[in-house]
Amino acid sequence: MYGLGIKHMSVVDSYLKKHSEALVKDVGIEAACELTGKSKATLGRYYSSHDEHADRFMPIDAVAALEEAASYPHVTAALAELKGNSLSHDNRRRNSADKGGVNSDVIALSQRFAMLMGEYNQSIEDGIITMNEAKRLLRETVALQQVLVDMKLHLEEESV
Structure with a gap:
């Protein structure tokens, strides 16, 4: 199979794609498109498990924009878990009510x-x-x- 140019996803890649999908679904596909400036098809490629999209991942600026709107930082938490770390999730929105500086x-x-x-x-x-x-x-x-x-x-x- 190596000579055919087919790349199979690693367990890590699959894990990140699943969490990218969870992030998009948390925000909602329409809102995700608006927040990232990406089309539904492009967002879908970021979490697709098909071999032709195995090397496509959501850009970090898109992750940041979506996680700001999401109920949970899905991709950031996944990255932390992959390194053996954990996050302490704080439900309050940073700087939303506190503008005191x-x-x-x-x-x-x-x-x-x-x-x-x-x-x-x-x-x-x-x-x-x-x-x-x-x-x-x-x-x-x-x-x-x-x-x-x-x-x-x-x-x-x-x-x-």
Whole structure:
């Protein structure tokens, strides 16, 4: 078969194509076309399992546009999983209600850090951090991390 120019998809390629399809279906084909500027046929080729489309993948700018509109970052999560990582999915929409910029981020950062330290102080009082306390600390740490991500995005916006 090698001489015929037929390329069979690897397991990784197939996995990415399935998640690309899930992303398009999450957003809806019509909306996906509008968001990416691609036709239905072009989007279909990105997740087609046919050999003639085995080497076609959705461009990263199209993935970003669709994941902004989607309920879940399907392709990004798939890429993370392939590398043995996982994502912490936050249902709130980044920067949608918060237009305060860096000053608001600094205030939110200090508040979240204070909450983390308060939670830590309570957890360590008896000298032992229980499983439930560790989970609460983890939640506060993830919330703090999200504030830092928001702050980074605001700083990048202001530096342009």
